[in-house]
Amino acid sequence: MARADVLEPTAPAPASRGRTPRGARSRRRPADWIVLAVAVLAAVVIAVPFVLIVLNSFKSPAEYNTTGPLTPPSELYTDGLVAFWERVNFPEKLWNSIIISGSVAVLAVGLSLLNAFALGIGRVRGRTSIVVVILLANMLPQEVLLYPLYFMFREVGLYDSLWSVIIIFTVIQCAFGTYLLSAVLGTFPKELLEAASLDGASRRHILWRVVYPITRPTLAVLLIFFFIWTWNEFLIPLTFLVSGANQTVPVAITALQGDRLMDVTTTSASALLGLIPTLIFFLIFQRTLTRGITAGAVK
Template sequence: MSLQVDPIYETAKAEPPTPASQRRHRRPSTMRWLILAIASLIAAIMLSPFLLMVLNAFKSGADYSANGPLSWPEFFSVDAFYNYLSIVNFPVALWNSILISTAVAFLGTALGLISAYAIGIGRVKGSGLILALLLLSTMLPHEALIYPLFYGAQATHTFNTVWSVIIVFTVLQAAFGTYLLASVMATVPKELLEAAAIDGATRWQILRRILLPVLTPTLSVLIVFFFIWTWNEFYIPVVLLADQSSQTVPIALSTLRGQHNIDVTVLNAGSLLSLLPTLIFFLIFQRTLSHGVTAGAVK
């Protein structure tokens, strides 16, 4: 006598039922879709000024006057870019901004590291007061510093040169870097440093072999921030860099504003060209920035 097996039983046996937890993971919940919709709306709001700038940069002057800033261009024109490059010596301004921002980013971070090492590890007397003064110096408005900086640049013959801005912002950024790095160094266990000193490590070796691996994420974040902050500076550079050959990108962009009129399409084209280097820099170092913010635990 032969036994017949129900095909439905065989199918159920070959394919076990999917657990309820897996079915829930396959179907995004309503809350996930709501969070995604809110995040998309916030992203659209944040990107809208940039998209509006791009649209107006590729408009002609007549198109902007006739249809306004919110309309789609009748045709994409690059005349605004040609006009901007004919008015402003953009390659020179771009090189000056890159030189100043890069020099300040690395010099300010290095100076802050050395100063913080003396304060955070060397246990300098009155270190708390020193850090408070450094933090206070970062809060001072630039208008309160401009007169001594102006006369100091004239006295040192650095006026109208990029070195005046590099020196000023290296010191200003290093003050913040010293405060931040000294706070991080103060959390390093003393036993670790004492053990290294007993093994014969010099102060330079302690800084290079023990502290630098711990501080690398924080140093990377400082370099990125110092570069972007210095790139966007306007008030002090516009006073110390009066000559066109030493002007930075923000200063060159400000020369487009006339006393009675302004070409909005040219201004948008210049703003777009001024924004692209920092945007590219941020995209390149985005992973470094995100890792530096979340890392830094002492092991």
């Protein structure tokens, strides 16, 4: 008779010592609760001004003087929004802000990519000195630049033109973008560049076929930030755009303020109208911003 092989039962493998129970993962430490409380408190502090703007935008001046700024309006009062819309020709100011911010964002991102490609990958001579000069130029306050730029644009005939503000902010934003992207491209994988060179790709093809697709999330983040930063600028548009037809939304809001009198409800309504376009822009590109920020954190 053939002998049947008997398989002895095997003991279950011991659980690894490094694993933690499932219930322990969901427990929060006291430090986590502290961080959460601080984050909630910071969110409340940031949200308070926006809530006050919304509350006072739909409140009449008489109700504001009676109840104060913290109470909600008893009825929707839209005369402040209509007054600001008609007084400053808001569609015209909105279009000027969109043209300036959009042009600056696109031009600054494009020039930053070209400059960073030359500094980070091209390895031009004096790369470190150039990056330091760009960084120092980015740290200069705008007040220092007003008189030289005013004199220069008056001489070339671009004063009181949208192009003057577009050129100024393109250079300012490009300085920051070049500094950031040059540091990113300085750590670019050399294997990809060498493989593209062996395949016969020129520098132009390497830039647009290799570097650009990989750095596109970072460029999208810069585009969003440049747009919002330029939209909120006040001092340079106030100085170089003196005519009402060329003014931006932040400059138009100051038209409601006088030396001894200020309509709080109309000013709140103007701030709300100026906030809505940037809020819509941020909500549209929120996922792009999130993907761009986290692109380098996950391999």
